Amino acid sequence: MIRTCSSCHSRDYASSRIQWFEEVTEETNKAIQVTTKLLLEAWNLGAAKGLPTNDNPFDEYIERLWIESWLFNANSIRYAAAMNGPDWAAFKRGWYKLTRIQAEMEHILELYNRTMRG
Ligand code: HEC
Numbered sequence: 001m002i003r004t005c006s007s008c009h010s011r012d013y014a015s016s017r018i019q020w021f022e023e024v025t026e027e028t029n030k031a032i033q034v035t036t037k038l039l040l041e042a043w044n045l046g047a048a049k050g051l052p053t054n055d056n057p058f059d060e061y062i063e064r065l066w067i068e069s070w071l072f073n074a075n076s077i078r079y080a081a082a083m084n085g086p087d088w089a090a091f092k093r094g095w096y097k098l099t100r101i102q103a104e105m106e107h108i109l110e111l112y113n114r115t116m117r118g
Contacts, residue, residue: 017084024081028074031098035069038062038105047112062108065101073098 005014039062042048048062049055057063077094079085 017082021078021081025078028077028098031102032070032074034102035066035098035105038102038109039066042105042109042112045109045112045117047109047116062105065105065108069098069101073101 001018002011002014005018009017039048039050042062043050043052048060050057050060050063058067073094077098080094
């Protein structure tokens, strides 16, 4: 890959950009593990219906937040890292949205726990 980039960029530039992209990809993968665990918890608690009850896993509000986290936010951050898009990666707007969704999913589960389980 670095050889391909090197036909237009310096080797150092290409390898530093690819290394950064890999680090950001790893960070976003970890963040998506968090939102996926929150969704599994929602299904297990019965706060949402999904795969465990053979229900559509993409239609309820908390499920749509989970979709946003990996399909839109994580991919925006990765794309920004690959293309040097400061608005989405360096300036963290992509990260802001992803972490806001994590917090909202946690909040929904907390409210569910308080109201439904005493
Ligand atoms: C065919 C030539 C070519 C190849 C091959 C190429 N690039 Fe580029 N790249 C460019 C040009 C030209 C620009 C500047 C575009 C502009 O400023 O509008 C650019 C811009 C970039 C930028 C954004 C720089 C900035 O400051 O905004 C990054 C990051 C980048 N390339 C990474 C890579 C990586 C990684 C590879 C290999 C996977 C690669 N490029 C392969 C020509 C190439």
